[in-house]
Each structure stands twice: as C-alpha cells, then as structure tokens.
Amino acid sequence: MAASVRDNKDRSRFELDVGSELAFANYRLTPSAVIITHTETPRALRGRGIASELIKGTLDLIRRDGRKVIAGCGFVVDYLDKHPEDADLVA
Secondary structure, three states: OOOOOEEEOOOOEEEEEEOOEEEEEEEEEOOOEEEEEEEEOOHHHOOOOHHHHHHHHHHHHHHHOOOEEEEOOHHHHHHHHHOHHHHHHEO
C-alpha cells in the first residue's frame, strides 16, 4: 500500500488514508508505552487488510519512537498473536 500511517497527536490516534476514507487506531500514552484502545476501519474497506496495514504502520512508528505497545482492543491482540516478529514491542 502506497499510503503511510501517521500519528495525529492532536486526536491521539494513528491514521491511514485509503482513497477518500480514513482508518484509525485511537491510543493513550503512558511514560513508556502506547495503549491502542480502538481500531476503526470504514465499513466499505473491511476485509481488505486495511486494519492490518494500519497496525503494521502503527507498530513501526511505536518502534521508531522507542516505546512499547499495550493491546487494548481485540484486533490488536489478534494481530500481535499472528505476528510474533513484533513480540519485542509488547509491554
């Protein structure tokens, strides 16, 4: 996917533009970790791997910032279970 995930600090969420639609993952910060509390993909985009792309990009940003992640929503829990290569990020 050509689009990239960005951190919208003002809204406390990671965002991914897909055409005219927006997928996002809300978060809360702790001193050392990012708690992803909710992941939202527009209904028209579901089933296309958009949420997985969003979380992959989100984890890349979290890794770059030297933080850990806490999965606070079911989708992120499932994603991390399926991607053991990101286990080093789990707080």
